[in-house]
Amino acid sequence: MDIGRILKGCTCHRLWYTHFMKAYPIPNEKTSLYEYTKEELRSWLLAHDDKAAHAEAIYEGLYRLRVRSTDEIPGIPLRLKEKLAPFLLPRPAIATRRVSKDGTIKYLFRFLDGQAVEGVLLHYEHGHILCVSTQKGCRMGCDFCASSRLPYAGNLSADEIVGQLLAVEEKENVSIRNLVYMGIGEPLDNADEVKRSLQIFTDQHGPGIGARHISVSTCGVVPGILRMAEENWPCRLAVSLHHVDDQKRSQSMPVNRKWNLSALMQACKTYTEKTGTIILFEYALIPGVNDRPADATRLIALVKDIPCRINLIGLNPLQQGGPGTDEEAATRFRAQLQQAGLFASKRKALGQDIDGACGQLRGQFIQEETK
Numbered sequence: 001m002d003i004g005r006i007l008k009g010c011t012c013h014r015l016w017y018t019h020f021m022k023a024y025p026i027p028n029e030k031t032s033l034y035e036y037t038k039e040e041l042r043s044w045l046l047a048h049d050d051k052a053a054h055a056e057a058i059y060e061g062l063y064r065l066r067v068r069s070t071d072e073i074p075g076i077p078l079r080l081k082e083k084l085a086p087f088l089l090p091r092p093a094i095a096t097r098r099v100s101k102d103g104t105i106k107y108l109f110r111f112l113d114g115q116a117v118e119g120v121l122l123h124y125e126h127g128h129i130l131c132v133s134t135q136k137g138c139r140m141g142c143d144f145c146a147s148s149r150l151p152y153a154g155n156l157s158a159d160e161i162v163g164q165l166l167a168v169e170e171k172e173n174v175s176i177r178n179l180v181y182m183g184i185g186e187p188l189d190n191a192d193e194v195k196r197s198l199q200i201f202t203d204q205h206g207p208g209i210g211a212r213h214i215s216v217s218t219c220g221v222v223p224g225i226l227r228m229a230e231e232n233w234p235c236r237l238a239v240s241l242h243h244v245d246d247q248k249r250s251q252s253m254p255v256n257r258k259w260n261l262s263a264l265m266q267a268c269k270t271y272t273e274k275t276g277t278i279i280l281f282e283y284a285l286i287p288g289v290n291d292r293p294a295d296a297t298r299l300i301a302l303v304k305d306i307p308c309r310i311n312l313i314g315l316n317p318l319q320q321g322g323p324g325t326d327e328e329a330a331t332r333f334r335a336q337l338q339q340a341g342l343f344a345s346k347r348k349a350l351g352q353d354i355d356g357a358c359g360q361l362r363g364q365f366i367q368e369e370t371k
Contacts, residue, residue: 031086031087031088032087032088032089032090032157032159033058033062033070033084033087033088033089034062034089034090034158034159034162034163034166034200035157035158035159035196037158037196037199037200037203038055038056038059038199038200038203038205038206039199041055041058041059042055045080048083050079050080050083054075054076054080055205056205057073057074057075057076058073058076058084059203059205059206060075060205061073061074061075061076062089062206063166063200063203063205063206063207063208064205064206066166066170067089068089069089070084070085070087070089071085090112090159090163091163091166091167091170092109092110092111092160092163092164092167093109093110093111093167094107094108094109094110094167094168094171095108095109095110095116096108097171102123103123104120104121104122104123105120105121105168105172106118106119106120107119107120107121107164107167107168109133109163109164109167111160115136115153115154116136117133117135117136117156117164117183117184117185118133118183118184119131119132119133119164119168119183120183121168121172121174121176126178127176127177127178128174128175128176128177128178129176129178129179129180130164130165130168130176130178130179130180131179131180131181131182131183132161132164132165132179132180132181132183133156133161133164133183133184133185134155134156134161134181134183134184134185134186134187134189134190134193134194135152135154135155135156135184135185135186135189135190136152136153136154136155136156136184136185137150137151137152137153137154137184137185138150138152138184138185138186138189139152139186139189140186140189140219140253140254140255141253141254141255142219142240142252142253142254142255143251143252143253144242144252144284144286144315147184147185155185155189155190155193156185156190156193157193158193158194158196158197158200161193161194161197162197162200162201162207165179165201165207176209177209177210177213178209178213178214179201179209179213179214179215180214180215180217180238181194181214181215181216181217181235182215182217182238186218186219186221187216187217187218187224188216188218188221188223188224188225188227188228189221189224191224191227194216195231195233198211198214198216198233198234198235199234201214202214202234202235211234211235211236212236214234214235214236215235215236215237215238215280216228216233216235216236216237216238217238217239217240217282218237218238218239218240219239219240219253219255220239220240220241220253220255220256220259220264221255221259222259222263222264222267225237225239225264225267225268225270225271226267226270226271228271228275229267229270229271229274229275230274232274232275236277236278236279236280237268237271237275237277237279237280238279238280238281238282238311239264239268239279239280239281239282240253240282240284241281241282241283241299242282242283242284242286242290243256243290244261244290244295244298244299244302245261245298246260246261248289248290249261261302265302265303265306268306268308269305269306272306272307272308277307278307278308278309279306279307279308279309280308280309280310280311281303281308281309281310281311282311282313283299283310283311283312283313284313284314284315284325285312285313285314285315285325285326285329285330285333286315286325287324287325287326287329288326291325291326291329291330291333292329293332293333293336295333296333296336296337297336299337300336300337300340300342303342308342308343309342309343309344309345310337310342310343310344310345311344311345311346311347312330312333312334312344312345312346312347313325313346313347314327314330314346314347330346334346
């Protein structure tokens with residue numbers, strides 16, 4: 001976004017903006033303070049002849065006090081507020097908010113470029129969990145996912161990811177301490193911005209969410225998993241598995257044609273060895289396709305050497321008529337895994353009455369916009 005266009009209607013403001021951008025240029029075309037990790041902000045301050053230590057006060061103003069203008073940031077000198085004046089503090093607009101009978105809240109976030117993504121606030125006994133999106137669409141093409149049926153419009157920036165949390169906390173007047181990157185998009189297809197958003201979320205002067213309370217989910221982008229292990233990202237890893245043989249997985253999840261189950265399991269094993277953490281395998285139960293006793297046996301063999309937990313997911317029927325999970329088969333499947341010594345749980349299906357599956361609400365938005 002070009003802030004100059006915002007001010008083009010006023011000559012005095014345009015001259016003021018031109019002067020400021022020459023005196024205090026914003027590096028890398030960043031116009032939002034929310035785009036900066038704290039270390040990046042410290043570097044910016046040093047480059048602009050100011051104290052790096054002010055980064056802590058700026059972060060606390062942004063994420064603890066939730067100021068809406070750089071003028072409102074306490075604990076920094078006037079000269080610094082003047083340098084920060086060209087920056088924006090944008091948050092996505094909540095274009096749609098739907099509340100389920102089970103308490104789940106579904107949001108459609110709209111950004112300054114007109115694009116929209118979804119988020120979901122889940123209510124559990126232990127607190128709130130926010131599911132955030134990482135891309136404006138998804139390029140992975142999984143056939144059971146509503147997001148893959150919609151146009152892909154690019155990556156979200158770190159500030160657009162972080163902004164989803166800020167918008168929901170302000171709207172609902174809640175403190176969210178648990179995050180899952182399981183909304184629209186493949187997080188590891190946008191690895192740079194996802195990593196930067198994690199650094200912001202977990203910063204002690206920022207939102208301060210514990211790494212153990214954040215999960216990043218991938219459909220199986222092996223180089224991204226290995227990068228997470230090598231760089232020790234501040235989060236847990238979840239892997240959308242869903243199938244236990246390459247033929248079915250490649251048909252359902254095109255990512256498997258590039259990185260098959262053998263490559264994926266090796267990457268997962270490397271991840272657990274380097275990070276010392278367990279992996280959450282997500283397994284959506286599709287009636288008659290992957291929910292039979294033979295499938296459970298193959299799943300047990302597939303993950304036996306990897307410290308993990310299995311999260312069985314009840315499939316949310318798509319508006320286009322996709323099938324839902326067979327609950328009796330799901331109960332038998334879980335019992336078989338547990339008898340083999342695996343920790344297996346079944347995620348409660350939430351938000352089905354408000355188009356809770358990723359992409360359903362965005363699909364309606366796109367249809368309305370193109371009428």
